[in-house]
Amino acid sequence: MNPLPAPRALEQFFLEARCKLLDLAGILDRVGRGADLDSLTADARTEKIHKALGILMSAAPNKAELIQKLFSLAYDPEWKRPSPRF
Amino acid sequence: MKYIDPHIHMISRTTDDYQRMAYAQCAAISEPAFWAGFDRGTAAGFHDYFRQLTEYEPRRAALFHIKHYCWLCINAKEAENVSLSREVIAMIPEFLSKPNVLGIGEIGLNKNTANEATIFQEHLDLAAKTNELILIHTPHLEDKYKGTRMIVDMLKNDPRVKPHRVCIDHVEEHTVKLALDGGFWCGMTLYPTTKCTPSRACDIIEMVGTDRIMANSAGDWGKSDPLAVPELIQEMKRRGHSEADIKKVVFDNPLTFWRQANNWKEWPPEPSLNGAVPQPVKAGY
Ligand SMILES: [Zn+2]
Numbered sequence: 412m413n414p415l416p417a418p419r420a421l422e423q424f425f426l427e428a429r430c431k432l433l434d435l436a437g438i439l440d441r442v443g444r445g446a447d448l449d450s451l452t453a454d455a456r457t458e459k460i461h462k463a464l465g466i467l468m469s470a471a472p473n474k475a476e477l478i479q480k481l482f483s484l485a486y487d488p489e490w491k492r493p494s495p496r497f
Numbered sequence: 498m499k500y501i502d503p504h505i506h507m508i509s510r511t512t513d514d515y516q517r518m519a520y521a522q523c524a525a526i527s528e529p530a531f532w533a534g535f536d537r538g539t540a541a542g543f544h545d546y547f548r549q550l551t552e553y554e555p556r557r558a559a560l561f562h563i564k565h566y567c568w569l570c571i572n573a574k575e576a577e578n579v580s581l582s583r584e585v586i587a588m589i590p591e592f593l594s595k596p597n598v599l600g601i602g603e604i605g606l607n608k609n610t611a612n613e614a615t616i617f618q619e620h621l622d623l624a625a626k627t628n629e630l631i632l633i634h635t636p637h638l639e640d641k642y643k644g645t646r647m648i649v650d651m652l653k654n655d656p657r658v659k660p661h662r663v664c665i666d667h668v669e670e671h672t673v674k675l676a677l678d679g680g681f682w683c684g685m686t687l688y689p690t691t692k693c694t695p696s697r698a699c700d701i702i703e704m705v706g707t708d709r710i711m712a713n714s715a716g717d718w719g720k721s722d723p724l725a726v727p728e729l730i731q732e733m734k735r736r737g738h739s740e741a742d743i744k745k746v747v748f749d750n751p752l753t754f755w756r757q758a759n760n761w762k763e764w765p766p767e768p769s770l771n772g773a774v775p776q777p778v779k780a781g782y
Contacts, residue, residue, distance in 0.1 A: 412702060412703045412706055412707065412738065412742060413703075413737075414703045414736070415736055415737060423735070473670070475670040475697060476670040479641075479642070479669055479671035480671050482638070482639055483639055483641065483642035483643065484609075484639045484640060486642060486643040486646040486647070487643075488646075488650075490647060490650070491611070492614065492618075492647075492650055492654055493614050493615045493617075493618040493651070494618070495618060495622060495625075495654065495655040495656075495657065496618075496619075496622050497657075
C-alpha cells in the first residue's frame with residue numbers, strides 16, 4: 412500500500428486541512444467568547460486540547476495515534492480478569 | 498464495485514436505505530445484536546429481537562438482493578445487568594442454527610466495568626462450547642484504548658479462543674495493532690464524530706496493510722451513514738490504490754472471515770457476461 416507522493420498529498424488535501432484548521436479555530440474562538448472563561452483553566456479538557464496542538468506541531472509520524480492516546484483513559488495491566496469456565 | 502458492510506444495524510434503518518445500498522452495489526451485510534437505544538426489561542424482549550434478526554430482517558434485505566447475516570448476544574451496555582444477561586445467553590443456542598447466524602456478537606465492553614467483563618467472558622464460554630465465530634465491540638472515545646487492552650487480555654487468557662475466528666471491531670489508530678498483532682481480524686467503523694472517517698480509515702490501511710482488516714458503517718439509530726463503505730471505496734480510489742486492494746478490504750476480507758461460520762453456505766455462482774459459470778471459491782483460511 413503506497414501512500415501518495417507527499418507533494419500530491421498536499422495538493423489533494425490542502426483545502427481540507429485549511430477547512431479543518433478554520434473549524435478548530437472557530438471552536439476555540441467560540442469557547443473564548445463565552446462567559447466564565449476563567450473556570451476552564453482547571454478543566455482537564457482544555458489542557459488536552461493544548462497538548463494535542465503540540466502533537467500537531469511535532470514531527471512525529473503517528474500524530475493521529477498520539478492524539479488518540481492523549482484522549483484515552485489509562486490501562487492497568489493488573490486488572491482483575493474473570494476466569495474462563497471450562 | 499460490489500461491497501459488503503459487515504456491521505450495520507438495519508433494524509434501525511429505513512427500507513429506503515436498503516434501496517440506496519443496493520444501488521451502491523451492496524452484496525451482503527451482517528447485523529450484530531446491539532443496544533436498541535434503551536435498556537430492555539426482559540429476556541423475552543431479546544427473544545423477539547433475535548427473531549427479528551433471524552427471520553424478518555433477512556426477508557426485508559432479500560427484497561433488494563442483499564444477503565443478510567447476523568450475530569447474537571446481549572450487548573455490553575445491557576451486560577451491566579448480569580442476571581438478565583445470563584437469561585439472554587441461555588437463550589442464544591436456540592437461534593444458533595438459523596441459516597443467517599454467523600456467530601456471537603457484538604460482545605465487548607462499554608464502560609470497562611467488572612460486570613461487563615464477567616458477561617464478556619460468559620459469552621466466550623458459550624462461543625467456545627458451540628465453536629462459534631466471535632464479533633467484538635470495543636468501547637467508545639476515552640474508554641476505547643483501555644477497553645481494547647482488557648478485551649485482548651481476556652481473549653489471550655482463554656486458551657479456547659482461536660484468534661483467526663475473532664474480529665475486533667471499531668479499531669482506530671491506537672488500537673488496530675493490538676488486534677492485528679494478536680492474530681485477530683479487525684474492523685474499522687466509519688461513523689461521524691465518535692469513530693473513524695473514511696480518510697483516516699484509508700490512512701490506517703496505508704499503515705498496516707490489507708490483511709485481516711475490513712470496514713463498516715455501523716449504521717444505526719444515531720446520525721450515521723449506511724453508504725459509508727462506498728465512501729471509503731471512493732477515498733481509496735482517490736489515493737490511487739488498486740482495485741484489487743480495495744476489493745480485498747471491502748469484499749474479500751469480510752467474506753473470508755464469514756466463510757468460517759458453522760452455518761456458512763457458499764453463494765450460488767453468478768453467471769459471467771459470456772454465459773460461462775465461474776466456480777465458487779473454496780472456503781479458505
Ligand atoms: Zn454495532
